[in-house]
Amino acid sequence: MTKEQIEHVRNNPKYQKLVKGRSRFAWTLSIIMLVVYYAFILTIAFDPSALGTRMGDGVMTIGIPIGIAIIIIAFLLTGIYVRRANSEFDALSHQVKEELKDIA
Amino acid sequence: MKKLLFISLTLLLGAAAVASGTIEGEVQKQPLNVSAIIMFLLFVSGTLGITYWAAKRTKTAKDFYTAGGGITGFQNGMAIAGDYMSAASFLGISGLVYLKGYDGLIYSIGFLVGWPVILFLVSERLRNLGKYTFADVAAYRLKQTPIRTLAAFGSIATVILYLIAQMVGAGKLIQLLFGLPYELAVVLVGALMILYVTFGGMLATTWVQIIKAILLLSGATFMAIAVMAHFGFSLETMFAKAVEVHPNHQAIMAPGGLVSDPVSAISLGIALMFGTAGLPHILMRFFTVADAKEARKSVFFATGFIGYFYILTFIIGFGAIIMVLNNPQYLDVAKQAVSGGSPILGGNNMAAIHLSHAVGGNFFLGFISAVAFATILAVVSGLTLAGASAISHDLYANVFRRGSVDEMKEMKVSKIATVILGIVTIILGIAFEKQNIAFVVGLAFAIAASANFPVLFLSMFWSKLTTRGAVLGGSLGLAAAVMLVILGPIVWVQIFGYETAVFPYKYPALFSVTVAFLGIWFFSITDNSENAKNEREAFEAQDIRSQTGIGAEGASAH
Numbered sequence: 001m002t003k004e005q006i007e008h009v010r011n012n013p014k015y016q017k018l019v020k021g022r023s024r025f026a027w028t029l030s031i032i033m034l035v036v037y038y039a040f041i042l043t044i045a046f047d048p049s050a051l052g053t054r055m056g057d058g059v060m061t062i063g064i065p066i067g068i069a070i071i072i073i074a075f076l077l078t079g080i081y082v083r084r085a086n087s088e089f090d091a092l093s094h095q096v097k098e099e100l101k102d103i104a
Numbered sequence: 105m106k107k108l109l110f111i112s113l114t115l116l117l118g119a120a121a122v123a124s125g126t127i128e129g130e131v132q133k134q135p136l137n138v139s140a141i142i143m144f145l146l147f148v149s150g151t152l153g154i155t156y157w158a159a160k161r162t163k164t165a166k167d168f169y170t171a172g173g174g175i176t177g178f179q180n181g182m183a184i185a186g187d188y189m190s191a192a193s194f195l196g197i198s199g200l201v202y203l204k205g206y207d208g209l210i211y212s213i214g215f216l217v218g219w220p221v222i223l224f225l226v227s228e229r230l231r232n233l234g235k236y237t238f239a240d241v242a243a244y245r246l247k248q249t250p251i252r253t254l255a256a257f258g259s260i261a262t263v264i265l266y267l268i269a270q271m272v273g274a275g276k277l278i279q280l281l282f283g284l285p286y287e288l289a290v291v292l293v294g295a296l297m298i299l300y301v302t303f304g305g306m307l308a309t310t311w312v313q314i315i316k317a318i319l320l321l322s323g324a325t326f327m328a329i330a331v332m333a334h335f336g337f338s339l340e341t342m343f344a345k346a347v348e349v350h351p352n353h354q355a356i357m358a359p360g361g362l363v364s365d366p367v368s369a370i371s372l373g374i375a376l377m378f379g380t381a382g383l384p385h386i387l388m389r390f391f392t393v394a395d396a397k398e399a400r401k402s403v404f405f406a407t408g409f410i411g412y413f414y415i416l417t418f419i420i421g422f423g424a425i426i427m428v429l430n431n432p433q434y435l436d437v438a439k440q441a442v443s444g445g446s447p448i449l450g451g452n453n454m455a456a457i458h459l460s461h462a463v464g465g466n467f468f469l470g471f472i473s474a475v476a477f478a479t480i481l482a483v484v485s486g487l488t489l490a491g492a493s494a495i496s497h498d499l500y501a502n503v504f505r506r507g508s509v510d511e512m513k514e515m516k517v518s519k520i521a522t523v524i525l526g527i528v529t530i531i532l533g534i535a536f537e538k539q540n541i542a543f544v545v546g547l548a549f550a551i552a553a554s555a556n557f558p559v560l561f562l563s564m565f566w567s568k569l570t571t572r573g574a575v576l577g578g579s580l581g582l583a584a585a586v587m588l589v590i591l592g593p594i595v596w597v598q599i600f601g602y603e604t605a606v607f608p609y610k611y612p613a614l615f616s617v618t619v620a621f622l623g624i625w626f627f628s629i630t631d632n633s634e635n636a637k638n639e640r641e642a643f644e645a646q647d648i649r650s651q652t653g654i655g656a657e658g659a660s661a662h
Contacts, residue, residue: 001645001655009648019651026224033224037217037373044210044359045369051206052358058340059347061357067209070217071411077220082404085228086397093652100654 008103009096018092025084029077036073040066139470140281147319147478148296154311158304164660165511168305168518169236169493170391172660175310177398181405184389186313187486188215188380188406189320189413191273191479192545195453197414201421202428202455205346205356208421210363212414214373218380219410223403226381228396229564229650235657237490238387238556239498242563245642247571247635249503251559254578256498258555259384261582263491263525264532265548266383267484271533272541274480280450281457281473287534294530297484301492301526302519306392309485316482319475321409324416327456327472330463331423346425351445356425368609375613379549382557385490394659417456424455427462434458488525495521543594546611550589554581554616562624564650567643570636573628581620588612 009015043050051063162168175183193215201208234240239255271290278289300308335341343357350356363369380386390399428434430446439447448458460472496518501509559578562569589595591606609615628636649655 001648006645006648009652009654010644015648015652022651030221030224033217033220037213037377038370040213041210041363041369041373042366044363045366048359052354054357059344059354059357060340061206063206063358064209064339064343067206067213068415070213071415074216074220075408075411078223078404078407081220081224082400085400090397096652097654 004103005100009100012096012099014092014099015096018089018096021092022085022089026081029081033074033077036070040070137281137466137470137473139467140473141470143470143474144282144477147315147474151296151308151312151315151478151481152299154315155300155304155308158308158311162303162305162307165236165497165515165518166660167307168515169388169489169497171305171307171310173392173394173657174659175392175398177393177401178405179310179314180389180393180398180402181409182317183310183313183392184386184402184406185409185413186315186317186320186482187385187389188410189317189479190270190483191277191476192269194320194324194413194417194479195273195277195456195476198417198421198424198456198459199451199453201418202424203452204360204362205350205352205422205425206358207360207362209414209418210359212417214376215380216407216411216414217373218377219403219407221377222381223400223407226561226564227390227399227403228653230387230390230560231393231396231399232650232653232656233564233646234391236388236391236497237493238384238560239494239502242559242574243502244563245639245646246563246569246574248507250571250575252498252502254575254582255556255559256494256503258382258551258559258578258582259494259498260491262382262384262548262552262556263487263494264529265544265551266385267487267491267525267529268532268536269541269544269548270480270484270487271529272536272539274477274484275533275537277476277480280454281476286537290530290533293480293484294526294533296481297488297529298523298526300481300485301489301522306489309482309489310392312478312485313482316475316478317409320479321413321416323460323472323475324413324420326468327423327460327463328416328419331419331427331459334423334427334463342419342422342426346422349430350425367614368611371609371611371614374617375546375549375553375611378553378557378613378617380552382552382555382560383548384494384552384556385486387560388490388493389486391657395656396653420456420459423463424459428455428458431458431462434462484529488522488529491525492518492521495525540594540599542598543589543592546594547585547589550585550612550616551582553613554585554620555579558617558620558624562621564646566628567647568628568640569624569643570628570631570633570639572631572633572636573624573626576627577620577622577624580623581616584616584619585612588616 051066052061054061166172197208197212200211230241233244239252242255243251271293274293275286275290278284279286300312335345347353347357363372393399393402428448434448436447436449448454457472461469496514500517501507501514555578558581559574563574588607589612592612593605593610596602596605
């Protein structure tokens with residue numbers, strides 16, 4: 001890439017929008033995943049009996065649905081990211097590329 | 105070359121046939137399982153057929169390393185799942201659930217949560233910047249020689265450790281399931297893996313992994329459904345029965361002793377999360393797809409398959425508590441006489457295997473045994489390819505030949521590296537048979553998390569990173585990971601036999617990853633050289649490419 005091309009992309013508002021939007025979205029989702037996971041694992045470390053609390057009269061404990069829910073959350077978060085990235089972010093990055101071609 | 109492939113194929117099938125004959129002679133604990141052998145032979149001949157097909161299509165270095173970049177997101181997601189769901193996670197996690205109940209789930213969750221983070225922060229940048237190995241990305245704007253040497257060293261160390269663990273597990277498993285002698289089992293796995301990788305490259309490896317993922321997921325699904333059907337599809341009924349028969353009773357429904365203190369908990373989490381994002385054979389899979397869009401889809405599908413698989417292993421483990429534990433058919437009478445309790449044949453990791461017999465008879469036992477073997481083959485092939493690429497692409501082509509090398513020559517070196525790596529693995533697999541290898545996978549993850557990941561991550565995210573910072577910090581992380589594992593409870597106490605560990609924690613990642621990041625930070629910001637200035641300036645162009653894919657590697661035309 002030449003200096004002019006870099007300059008062009010850097011000043012393209014669509015590029016700025018792409019970088020800002022995606023980085024905010026990606027970090028937000030990452031932090032959600034980290035908070036969910038570390039809340040789970042620190043609960044186990046500090047108060048292991050908490051997840052052993054029974055639900056109702058049976059043997060089922062709240063730890064089981066919570067554990068399964070974390071697996072499902074992980075999958076859903078990837079789905080949410082891919083959906084937005086493959087439409088909105090890819091469209092923006094495509095436009096940035098096209099506009100770069102125009103000046104070349 | 106085709107002729108060679110044909111001869112090796114005949115030899116292998118011959119060896120397997122002879123081996124199946126020897127089983128009859130030395131049946132000890134496991135009955136002769138004809139269906140297992142037939143299904144295994146079907147898998148081997150099928151995958152060798154694919155290797156033959158792939159060999160004809162593997163013409164360039166790009167074909168060899170990345171299957172020409174033409175794998176779809178869905179296929180790659182399957183292949184990633186096939187690469188990641190090792191026999192250790194199938195048999196080990198269901199065995200852990202069988203032994204301790206809930207603790208098995210904690211482990212699975214740790215292995216899964218790294219994936220979304222890889223998607224959000226790593227996968228598309230990696231795809232946009234890299235070509236064949238993750239070192240392409242780490243060395244993008246830094247000095248090739250030192251960065252690639254470090255990355256190759258981290259890759260090869262991770263790959264070899266992981267291979268040892270897989271090989272020893274494979275040898276023992278096959279010995280138990282098929283009655284083959286340990287050494288022959290290891291040689292057979294090594295020989296097949298060399299064949300797949302040298303002839304079929306990434307294309308054959310990918311399809312071996314896809315087929316294995318389909319087999320493993322369908323086998324596990326069948327087992328979980330069979331277990332659930334037994335309890336009228338009621339989880340409560342299943343758990344109630346398991347609590348009744350398990351010696352720990354209600355305790356299996358809650359966390360046990362797997363993670364006891366906060367430091368270990370955080371450290372294990374960091375090792376699994378950052379370690380996954382630093383495994384060379386996993387990172388390499390992102391270069392097999394056409395663009396960032398397909399790279400993202402890969403992780404979405406992979407996370408779905410892996411998460412689904414872990415839910416299945418949880419049900420399978422509980423099913424085994426009910427149907428295998430206390431079942432005289434699977435009881436190891438000899439062991440019980442010595443140690444009491446109700447040990448099962450082959451140890452706890454065989455819980456899923458025995459369950460397959462309990463729910464589906466000899467035929468299904470044969471299927472699951474063959475799947476377990478296929479699983480090992482798929483994982484070791486991916487590892488070997490990643491290790492060979494580090495040797496040929498990073499060390500040979502870019503360090504030794506300074507980047508000016510004929511593509512065909514590079515591919516040849518890669519194939520030679522595969523054969524050597526395969527032989528080394530076979531030797532190590534045999535050497536480690538009777539060793540305690542509990543630390544090996546932990547060490548592989550620790551190195552991946554402390555040396556590979558910090559350098560890769562900061563090269564993509566931190567503009568002030570310099571070669572000096574990356575090399576010194578990455579080396580410190582690597583050294584810290586190795587030192588702390590040696591001084592920790594598993595090696596220092598269990599293997600060396602000392603009274604107490606110098607370093608009290610089983611998982612060093614929290615400390616070694618911190619050392620790596622601090623080291624990289626400190627030696628980068630204090631680097632005032634001309635070179636460092638240029639490297640910082642080059643970040644913007646790299647960042648634009650990583651964000652947009654401008655100038656990224658495309659897929660081959662064919």
